[in-house]
Amino acid sequence: MKDKTKDEYKKELQHIQSQINIVKRLDIVNTQLHDYNWVFLHPYSQGMDIEILQNIINTNDDAEYNIFKFFARKFLDLRNTIHFIEGFFPTRPYIKDYINPIKESVILCLQKDFRGAICILIPVIEGILRKCLVDKDGEHKKHVTDIKELLKSIDRLTDEYVFLQQRYMKSKFLFLINENAYFDSNQEKQILKKHREYYTIWTNQFRNYMSNNLYLNTKKVSINDSFNRHVIFHFLEDDIDFSFANYLRIYNSIIYLSWAIGLVCEECSILSVANEEVVKYEFANYLNVLFVSESLTDIKSEIYNTELQSFNELLPPEYVKIISKPTRHINRGLSLTDFLKK
Known part of the structure; x- marks a missing residue:
């Protein structure tokens, strides 16, 4: 029985490490995308997306425009976008309260009214994070606006993800063997550490974009990216780029949150439930x-x-x-x- 436990331990580590390796490949592309002022690949991206974007970046043949086309074509594949709107967002806690603003922003974007689409969608991100934080930490967080505080909701989601993986692992393992042969405390700790690493790689990309771009405090540091919440809502600059490309940066952030929240909600399917x-x-x-x-x-x-x-x-x-x-x-x-x- 001890050998069986050891084998299962190795299998668990290998499985989660394979997932980490895939995300690390994606993360390399994400880092390269930053050079072109683009946000991360969201976690619904497939292996082919890595190859396509790496090829665009490596050939450097009008890379900035071709990266934009990659994301634009995904959004304008309307069936795919509708599956997110009808089959993912309505099932996610915190996000489902903002379905109408999300739909309005998508329609405005399709109508090329990008300023309106962007100004509707930016507060949705803040609202989602705040609702999550209030749910996890209490009503006293209801009026939080500071991005550092709002991003603590991601910490709570990370902890919840690790806790759920522990539960799933125990349930699966006890079914395969028996309750007397579960991993020892150190083995369990190592496996859960890997799960935390996996989820954290994804959350770091979102944190970076929120902290260093969209919600960067313009009072304290100079900015390279004028597509910034503070700049937009206070009109601190005259040449803000209300474009399709910048709308997609915000929209992809909503898709990321759909994944991050859905992964810690047991009632949420990993597939679209749209009819x-x-x-x-x-x-x-x-x-x-x-x-x-x-x-x-x-x-x-x-x-x-x-x-x-x-x-x-x-x-x-x-x-x-x-x-x-x-x-x-x-x-x-x-x-x-x-x-x-x-």
Whole structure:
């Protein structure tokens, strides 16, 4: 029985170490992305994402724009985005209270109203962290706004993750062997230390972005990234980049929180629970937003006196075919008012 316990101990360590190795590979890419002012790959990223981004970075052929295209295409794969909105976010504690603001921000983004989309979504991150902190530490944290305090919610999630892994491990191990052959205290400690390392690698990327970019205290240090909460909400600079790229940085942070919270909530599935009929229905709705958005691009560019780009080169090819006909009809309708410009 002792040998069996030893074998299981080795298997547990090897399994979690393999997961750590994968995340470390992702983490190398995340560090490289910082050089291009991009945030981390969220934990739902697949192995292929590592290869694609490493290739973009290593070839350095217009890397900044190609990194943007990588993230933009993932977001504009509407079925994927809808699965997050309908199949992940509503099941996550703290996040589910902000479903409507998240949806509003996504629609504004698809309409290329990036300033509005960004200003709606930034407070959502703060709200999620605060709700988590209040739940873990008590009502006296309800009015916390300091990012150092808010990020303590990540510490609580980390501790909860380790505790759950301990429970799962005991349950699994006792099922495989028996209650008299569980790991000794040192073995258990080493395994749980590995679990903490795994979760912490992911949390560090989020902490870094929150502390050193989005929520960096502009009163104390100079900033390299003007896309900063304090700068945005107090208009400390005139040339804030309210762009699709910066919206995606915020949106990916919400996806990260969906993973981090879902992993410590036993009721949360690791897969989308969205009904396919709902996804199909919403897909049609979101495509309709794209029809109108593409038709209004030039008009908005004139009104805003700035250049807005079409989404066409970022959309899946099948989308371009689908939206071309209704877009032509909308354009014809809009042209009926051209005589007023003469």
